[in-house]
Amino acid sequence: KQEVTQIPAALSVPEGENLVLNCSFTDSAIYNLQWFRQDPGKGLTSLLLIQSSQREQTSGRLNASLDKSSGRSTLYIAASQPGDSATYLCAVLLNRDDKIIFGKGTRLHILP
């Protein structure tokens, strides 16, 4: 059964630092992997989507990488800002049955 793990569960860093969030999955038979942001009490906003054939995607200060063979993805945030404070979630779409499995998220707090 596919399991998606995000470590750490929570992270606090000073403003301006570059940081990396991790996502690992146990079954490499995925169609794609998507990173989301969720603000407290709100819905999810898509940040980046990486197809299984891709290695990375970039959007502004965000860069997501995918190493399917090792079951890992990272989300790199450059020059962090207080507005980046949120919970970041990764999710994989499975090849075999089209289910989507989420990690439990990393709660990020950027200190001004």
Place this chain on the structure above:
Amino acid sequence: EAQVTQNPRYLITVTGKKLTVTCSQNMNHEYMSWYRQDPGLGLRQIYYSMNVEVTDKGDVPEGYKVSRKEKRNFPLILESPSPNQTSLYFCASNAGRMNSYNEQFFGPGTRLTVL
């Protein structure tokens, strides 16, 4: 504006009283799904649908029903709600595998409390 809408946004009900949470998308997406989000458990998929009249169970389907009679709508039905179904529910859609960039779009969420 491309969006996924859910109604109601907040609902308090009592055990056993049937309820329906509606979900609609205006992007002509093929794939729609329902999730529940609980503290410590994260987001878990309840049901999903890859097209009209096609629905499949996710990881936590017990106690829920869905239907997909039209492409744009995917209601979630709780025939006999119980307190353990108190949760934050999200509907989502994406264009399906035929679209090479099939990112998921989420609705704003429905906070359900079952007393």
